[in-house]
Amino acid sequence: KNEVEQSPQNLTAQEGEFITINCSYSVGISALHWLQQHPGGGIVSLFMLSSGKKKHGRLIATINIQEKHSSLHITASHPRDSAVYICAVSGDTDKLIFGTGTRLQVFP
């Protein structure tokens, strides 16, 4: 069983829609990370959080430690948001354990 599970695996949306990507994990963590991977392959860190909620522009990340669950929300989605969104966790050590990613396509 994967230690980090994401849903959905694939997501399509119309421009302007509100998007939610979910992440569940089964291990104890010190932090949860949301990352973005573009078609060229590069990975960009979006958020690192250990409790509560963080917001950056149109992106919002929340985490519920008791339920071992996190969500990434994108408001007013845009075609340039099309990418793979990856949830990853760090535990006792600083290495990241990655989920399989959610492929998002936003159409105009």
Next chain:
Amino acid sequence: EPEVTQTPSHQVTQMGQEVILRCVPISNHLYFYWYRQILGQKVEFLVSFYNNEISEKSEIFDDQFSVERPDGSNFTLKIRSTKLEDSAMYFCASSGFSEAFFGQGTRLTVV
């Protein structure tokens, strides 16, 4: 904005050859990592490096792999005798005391 730089962006090598993947982490970072992503699969941890030594390595990181920080700025991953299954995107990352910053990756193709 500071960034992690990886070279080359793409390398093709013959099976059995040695390859060295290079990374320049962010200058004041203390923790360095290599990850890999086989096509269509999730990113996997290979090794972490702190204070000039390996702090943790995965089962993937066998005797064919080694890492070095030869000159205080570069961080290298060496694969001694490449196999077909080593074909993947290799990511270098570095961190201070918070989030990790990733390089753009080196796509390694073993033929």
